[in-house]
Amino acid sequence: MKEQTALKKVAEMARLADSYVSAWGDEAKVSDETLRRLLTSLGYDTSSDEKLLASAEKKHKKDVLAPVLVLRDGEPVEVELNLGTSARESEFSWRLETEQGEVLEGYLQSQIVRDERAEGGPLVFALPKNLAWGYHKLIISRKRRKTPYEMSLIITPKACFKQEDLNQHKKLWGPSIQLYTLRTQHNWGIGDFGDLKQLVSDIASRGGDFIGLNPIHSLFPANPEGASPYSPSSRRWLNIMYIDVSSVPEFALSAEAQQRVGSAEFQQRLQKARDSHWVNYTEVSQLKMSVLPLLFSEFKARHLDKNTDRARAFLDFVEKGGESLLHQAAFDALHADLHAEDSGVWGWPVFPEKYRTFDAAGTQKYIKDNQDRVHLYMYLQWIADDQIKEAQALAEEKGMAVGLYRDLAVGVADSGSETWADEGNLVLDASIGAPPDILGPLGQNWGLPPLNPQVLEATGY
Incomplete structure (x- = not known):
C-alpha cells in the first residue's frame, strides 16, 4: 500500500479533512506533511505505512459498548x-x-x-x-x-436556551464593551466589576437589555503583561484584575489595607494609573496585589478561622470548584512565587522541572507547604465570581432581558493552568488558527492548543 493511500485512509479514520474551500472559492488541499504531523500529534505512529495502519487499527478498535x-x-x-x-x-x-x-x-x-x-x-x-x-x-x-x-x-436540547423576549422576536439593544477600557475615578486604572455595575444601571435606565463583554477569563496575575483576553490561562475561572478592591467586604474591616491605600504614595500611583491613556497592566497588578492579600488575611482571621457563615460560603465555593479551582489557584500561587525569583518565568514551560505539571511530586509538596498562598487565589476567584454575579443580579433587578453576555475565547494559552494540569484533553504540540483569507493572506496561527476530539469522546466529554 502506498504511503499516501495509507495516510489518507488513516486521516479519514481520524476525521481530519484533507481539503477545504478557500476564501477565493477554490479547493485548497491539505498537504501530506500537515496530515502526518497532525496524526502524530493525535498519537498515531507515522514512522511507516505498516505502523501507521497498525496504530490506527488499535486506536479505532471498537469496544463492546462505546464510551x-x-x-x-x-x-x-x-x-x-x-x-x-x-x-x-x-x-x-x-x-x-x-x-x-x-x-x-x-x-x-x-x-x-x-x-x-x-x-x-x-x-x-x-x-x-x-x-x-x-x-x-x-x-x-x-x-x-x-x-x-x-x-x-x-x-x-434541540436548541440553545433563548430568553422569552428573543422567542417573541423582540428587538433588543445594548453596547458591546471591553471592560478593561472603562475609566472612572473609582477604579484603579482598569475597568472593574464595580464599573460594570454602574454601566448596568446606566444602560438599563436608557432601556438597554444587555451588555456584551470581552472574555473575562483568568489570565496570568504573575505576568500581567500577558493580557490578551483571547489567550487565557483558563476559560473556567475569572480575571482577578477586574476585582473592585474597595467593594470587597474585608476592605472596610482592614485597617492595614485602608492605611496602605490612603497613603500619599499609593494615592499618587493610583491617580497616575487612572490618568494613563493605556492600561498599565504591571502597575495595576502591583497596586491590587499589594492590597488583596491583606483582605484575605482579614477574611481568614475574622471568618475562616472562626467558621462563620461567610467562611462556609467560601468553602462551598471551593468544594464546587473542585480540582479545576485547585489547578487554577495552585498555578497562580506557584507562578507568582517563581516569577518573584525570576521575572523570566512567563509560564509553566519554563518552571523548574519539579513543578512542570500539576501532578508532579514537587507541585504537590508546594501545595501542601503553602496552603495559605493557594487559598488566597481561591479567595480571589470567589470574590471575582461574587462581583460578576452581583452585576448580573443588578441587570435582572433593573429589568434587562439578557443582562450580561460574555465572550468566550476559542481556546487557552499553552502556558497556563489548563494546559499545566491537562490530562490529555489538549494537543499540546499543535495549534489552532485560521486559513488564509482576503484580510490575512498568510493565514493565522493563534498559538492555542486544540482539544483532542478522540480523548473527549473516550472520556464522555
Missing part, C-alpha cells in the same frame, strides 16, 4: 453493542442512572431493535423515549461477567 452516545431530545435512543454471534441476548440486562437521580432498569432481550452481527455489525437495542436532558450513566451487565460495561448517555 459515549450523544442524542438530541426526541431522537430514538438506540444503543449499539459490538458482540460476537455466540452472545445470547438473554445474558444481558441494563440499568440507566439519570442525572436527575432516577433509575431505570430492564432486559436486553425484550428491547432488541435489530441484529446486524451476521454482517459484522452491532446488536442494537432501544431505551425508553423522552429521557430528560442531561448526562446519564448506562450500565450493561452480563451474566457470569464481574465487570459491567458502561457508557455516558448525553441527551441535549
Whole structure:
C-alpha cells in the first residue's frame, strides 16, 4: 500500500479533512506533511505505512459498548453493542442512572431493535423515549461477567436556551464593551466589576437589555503583561484584575489595607494609573496585589478561622470548584512565587522541572507547604465570581432581558493552568488558527492548543 493511500485512509479514520474551500472559492488541499504531523500529534505512529495502519487499527478498535452516545431530545435512543454471534441476548440486562437521580432498569432481550452481527455489525437495542436532558450513566451487565460495561448517555436540547423576549422576536439593544477600557475615578486604572455595575444601571435606565463583554477569563496575575483576553490561562475561572478592591467586604474591616491605600504614595500611583491613556497592566497588578492579600488575611482571621457563615460560603465555593479551582489557584500561587525569583518565568514551560505539571511530586509538596498562598487565589476567584454575579443580579433587578453576555475565547494559552494540569484533553504540540483569507493572506496561527476530539469522546466529554 502506498504511503499516501495509507495516510489518507488513516486521516479519514481520524476525521481530519484533507481539503477545504478557500476564501477565493477554490479547493485548497491539505498537504501530506500537515496530515502526518497532525496524526502524530493525535498519537498515531507515522514512522511507516505498516505502523501507521497498525496504530490506527488499535486506536479505532471498537469496544463492546462505546464510551459515549450523544442524542438530541426526541431522537430514538438506540444503543449499539459490538458482540460476537455466540452472545445470547438473554445474558444481558441494563440499568440507566439519570442525572436527575432516577433509575431505570430492564432486559436486553425484550428491547432488541435489530441484529446486524451476521454482517459484522452491532446488536442494537432501544431505551425508553423522552429521557430528560442531561448526562446519564448506562450500565450493561452480563451474566457470569464481574465487570459491567458502561457508557455516558448525553441527551441535549434541540436548541440553545433563548430568553422569552428573543422567542417573541423582540428587538433588543445594548453596547458591546471591553471592560478593561472603562475609566472612572473609582477604579484603579482598569475597568472593574464595580464599573460594570454602574454601566448596568446606566444602560438599563436608557432601556438597554444587555451588555456584551470581552472574555473575562483568568489570565496570568504573575505576568500581567500577558493580557490578551483571547489567550487565557483558563476559560473556567475569572480575571482577578477586574476585582473592585474597595467593594470587597474585608476592605472596610482592614485597617492595614485602608492605611496602605490612603497613603500619599499609593494615592499618587493610583491617580497616575487612572490618568494613563493605556492600561498599565504591571502597575495595576502591583497596586491590587499589594492590597488583596491583606483582605484575605482579614477574611481568614475574622471568618475562616472562626467558621462563620461567610467562611462556609467560601468553602462551598471551593468544594464546587473542585480540582479545576485547585489547578487554577495552585498555578497562580506557584507562578507568582517563581516569577518573584525570576521575572523570566512567563509560564509553566519554563518552571523548574519539579513543578512542570500539576501532578508532579514537587507541585504537590508546594501545595501542601503553602496552603495559605493557594487559598488566597481561591479567595480571589470567589470574590471575582461574587462581583460578576452581583452585576448580573443588578441587570435582572433593573429589568434587562439578557443582562450580561460574555465572550468566550476559542481556546487557552499553552502556558497556563489548563494546559499545566491537562490530562490529555489538549494537543499540546499543535495549534489552532485560521486559513488564509482576503484580510490575512498568510493565514493565522493563534498559538492555542486544540482539544483532542478522540480523548473527549473516550472520556464522555
